[in-house]
Structure formats: C-alpha cells, structure tokens
Amino acid sequence: MKCCGHHFQLPAFLTRRQWLRSVVGTPACLALASSVPLILLRAARAAEAVRHDGDNVLVVLQLSGGNDGLNTVVPYADDNYGRRRSTLRLAERELHKIDAALGFHQEFAAVSKLYQEGCVSIVQGVGYPHASRDHDTALRNWHTARPGETGCQTGWVGRAIDLAAQSPEPAVPGMFVGSIPMPFALQAEQQVVAAIRALDAGQTAGLGRLRRQAQRWRELMPSAAGAGTTPETDNNPLLGFAERSLRAAYLGGERLEAVLRQTGGVDDYPSVPLAGNLAAVSQLIRAQLGIRIFFVELGGGGIGGFDNHANQRDNHAALLRQMSQSIAAFVSDLRRAGALGRVVLMTFSEFGRTLVENGRRGTDHGDAAPVFLFGGRLRGGLVGSHPRLDALVGDAPESHTDFRRVYATVLDRWLGLDSGAVLGGRYEPLDLFA
Numbered sequence: 086m087k088c089c090g091h092h093f094q095l096p097a098f099l100t101r102r103q104w105l106r107s108v109v110g111t112p113a114c115l116a117l118a119s120s121v122p123l124i125l126l127r128a129a130r131a132a133e134a135v136r137h138d139g140d141n142v143l144v145v146l147q148l149s150g151g152n153d154g155l156n157t158v159v160p161y162a163d164d165n166y167g168r169r170r171s172t173l174r175l176a177e178r179e180l181h182k183i184d185a186a187l188g189f190h191q192e193f194a195a196v197s198k199l200y201q202e203g204c205v206s207i208v209q210g211v212g213y214p215h216a217s218r219d220h221d222t223a224l225r226n227w228h229t230a231r232p233g234e235t236g237c238q239t240g241w242v243g244r245a246i247d248l249a250a251q252s253p254e255p256a257v258p259g260m261f262v263g264s265i266p267m268p269f270a271l272q273a274e275q276q277v278v279a280a281i282r283a284l285d286a287g288q289t290a291g292l293g294r295l296r297r298q299a300q301r302w303r304e305l306m307p308s309a310a311g312a313g314t315t316p317e318t319d320n321n322p323l324l325g326f327a328e329r330s331l332r333a334a335y336l337g338g339e340r341l342e343a344v345l346r347q348t349g350g351v352d353d354y355p356s357v358p359l360a361g362n363l364a365a366v367s368q369l370i371r372a373q374l375g376i377r378i379f380f381v382e383l384g385g386g387g388i389g390g391f392d393n394h395a396n397q398r399d400n401h402a403a404l405l406r407q408m409s410q411s412i413a414a415f416v417s418d419l420r421r422a423g424a425l426g427r428v429v430l431m432t433f434s435e436f437g438r439t440l441v442e443n444g445r446r447g448t449d450h451g452d453a454a455p456v457f458l459f460g461g462r463l464r465g466g467l468v469g470s471h472p473r474l475d476a477l478v479g480d481a482p483e484s485h486t487d488f489r490r491v492y493a494t495v496l497d498r499w500l501g502l503d504s505g506a507v508l509g510g511r512y513e514p515l516d517l518f519a
Contacts, residue, residue: 140377141427141499142370144363145242147268147382148408148434150389151220153401154454155440155482157193158207158471162186165440165474172446173397187471192406195413196457203465204416204425206517208456208491210472212484216436218450220388223435228270230489230508241492242378243273244507245500249377250276259378260369262362265386284365353414359383360411367418370428377500383408391434395445408432412459425461429499432457433488441480451481456491464519490515 160166161177162185180188181197189197199205213232217223226232230241239247246259261267261280271278354360362381369376383404384390393400412430419425437454453472472482493512496504505511 140373141429141501142377142379143495143500144366144379144381144428144430145270146359146408146412146430146432147270147380147384148389148391148404148432149224149265149382149384149386150391150393150434151223151436151438151450152391152404152434152454153393153397153438153448154434155438156397156401157190157405158183158209158455159188159190160186160471160474161188163474169440169474170442173442173448183467187467190402190405192402193409195409199413199416199459200465204459204461204463206458206463206465206468208458208468208486208515208517210453210469210482210485211433211456211488211491212436212452212454213487213489216452216484218436218452218479220392220435220450223450225269227433227435227488228268228272230492238272239274240268240270240272241507242270242380243276243278245496245502246271246273246278246378247275248502248506249500257374258376259380260376261380262365262369263380263382264358265382268380268382268386271380281365283361284368353417355407355410355414357407357411359407360414363411363415364418367415367422367424370419370424371422383411393438393447394443394449395447397447416459420461427461429458429460429463429495431459431491431495433491437481437484439480440474440477440482449480452478453482453484456488458495458517462519463517468515468517486515487512494518 155166155170156173156175159175159180161175161180167174175188175190177188179191181191181194182188183197183200189200196205200207213226215232217226217232225235228240228242229237231237242259249258257277257279259271259273259276259278261271261278262282262284263280264282267278267280354364359381366379366381369379390400390404415430416425419428433456434454437451438448439451441448443449469486472485474482476483489508489510489512492508493504494514494517496502496507497514498518504514
C-alpha cells in the first residue's frame, strides 16, 4: 500500500493500541489507487449510518475539452446552423430526432432511446456571465462554482462532500473513479476524497486479506463484534468510535466482496475506459457503502479530447459513441439492480464551441452548451430554450442559464444538501425531478 508517497505493509497482528493509532491517525492523503481495498473498507464504515438526507447518489461526468453542444443536440432546422458549418453540419436524415427543430448526433442512438423512455433531461444554453474561453480558467470556474475567485481553494463537489460528512460516524461520502489526476472539483477542506483507478474481481483477494485482519482486531475488541457497548467504551468515546468503525468496515467489506463476486451485467458494458469506470461506480452503489457523490471523466483530462480545433467530425463522433453507449449500459445495470430511482448522472464541459467553423474542419472555444442528466426520477425532456444562433458573441451562441442553477438543483432537491452553503449564494433551482 501507499500513502503520502510512502509504502507500508499491514503487520500480521496488531495490538489494540497499534490498531487505534492506525484508525485515528489515518492521514487525509489516503486516496491512491494502489490502496484500493483499504480505501473501500474505509468507505464501508459509513454504511451503518442512516443519513437524514436519504441515500440518493449523484454521479458527475466531466467532458474534458469543451464539448460541441451544437453537434450533440443539433439545431438542424435552423438555417444559421446549416450556413455557418459547411463541413461539420449534420443533415436531418443523419439524426435521431427530438422534435421538429432538434435532433441527437447519429452516435447518440442509445441516449435517444433513453430520452424516449423519459430518463434524460437536457438543460440547454448553460454557462455563466462573462465566461472565460481559456481551458484552465474555465474548468476552474466550473470546478469551484466561484467564477473569478482565483483564491478559492476548494471545489464545489469537495464542499458538498464536507457537508454530507457532518456526522459523528466515519464516512467517505465522495469518490473519484478514473485515471487522470484528481479533478479540482473534489478538493475538500475536511474530508478524505478517495480516488481509485479500477474496481474488478481482482480486488476481492485484497479485500479478503483485510477483512481477515479485521477479524483479528475484532478478537482484540470483543464489543466490536456486536452492537453493544462495554464499560470501557462507555468511558472512552474515542475507543467507541474506533470499535464502531471496525464493525462497519467488517460488515461493509462483506457486502463489497459479494458485489465484486457478481459478474452479471459486467459484460454488457462496452470495452472503453468510461464504461469501466461507470461499471465500478455501479458496483459501489450496489454495495451500499454510503458514498453519495461520484466523479468520472471522459476526454483524458488536461486540454481534453473534446477540444476539436481540427478534423472534428470523426473525433467528436468517437467520443459521443463512448459516452452514449457507456451511459446506456450504466442505466441498464442500475435498472436491473433496482437502483436507478436513486441515481442521477450529470454531465458538464468547461464551455461549448463556436457556431462558425475555423477553416480546419473544426471549431473554437465558445460559451453555451447543454448539460445532460440521466436517471429514473427525472421529468425528462428539454429544459429551457436552445441558444439563439442569430445573436452570437465571438462567433458562439451565448448562454442564458447559469450553471450554478443546475448545481443548486441537484444539491438541494436531489442530495438534500444546502446549496447556499456549497455555492456561496442562492440560485434558483430548475424543475428537473418528477
């Protein structure tokens, strides 16, 4: 295992004092892929605590690079679209129609089916006033939800995780699943935010070893085997906390091992990284470890694969195919497990693209873009009007819906968290949930 850049091994047998020190003294930089089983057991400690704000789960999907919303939700009936995109325009016959004016990209067939089933809401024209078109600045604005505040040291998801973890019970309410560096959005002030690269049946052996170690610890602490207390723990709240942590981790490890042994549905995911990440998220949701917020990514981080300044058509199509098929498999998996009703997946990208092509069969950085939400309890359909194509700002459609309204909606009305405390202000929620 690895923590804070140092490798260590758990000893075969620990004294009570050593074990207490290991539990209470765990540093906040535990979130490393090389210690996946230990991270997941730590997350499992939250499983016994029933939180007052329910067990709804939010999955945030970052589309790195600036997704071209105009070729994702295509305004095929708008003459401005056809005239300004000589090589990138998509013809009506190529699309999956939404209505008489809009259609999905041809690679969004699976999303189109989910849309028809009422499992997709599309918030149109999302952005923020005076939006930056610089990758780093724009992404930081979306990550912090504090545009222009360059000194902000926490992300909006991290602040939500801090708020969700205000409980006397140990918890890991948020997690990043992916291979890029931890996104700034998850930067928290108080909580450990775990990051894992993969979750598959190969983790079962590691979990088994740790659970056997936990059994030895339980033998040192007889009260940890049950829900009762002892005079010693009554007089020592710290010891009681440690024993509750041990019991929850032991039971949570059993649940997680059982989920990892299940293979049904795993083969239904396409063989692309996003699908693997979402499959891991589904397994963790079904294990009921108390994780409320997950963060995943498509595009490879950094400038990102959605930054298509040249030869956009094929590159963009490939990314949308991955996105569509991966999300459809995730939704199907959750539906089979009876968990779709408590999960919402929300996408975002740092900005949209210009309407006008740039001469290299690509587009440049823009402003307005659609935000997609997927889930079993959404109203479904289009939210807000499509951005106007006859009143451009810097060759790009202008946004009309502040992205913090979307954040406020999922915080207040889905996760049951105070959006004002997270966002630093009140934003009018959208009518997204049935």
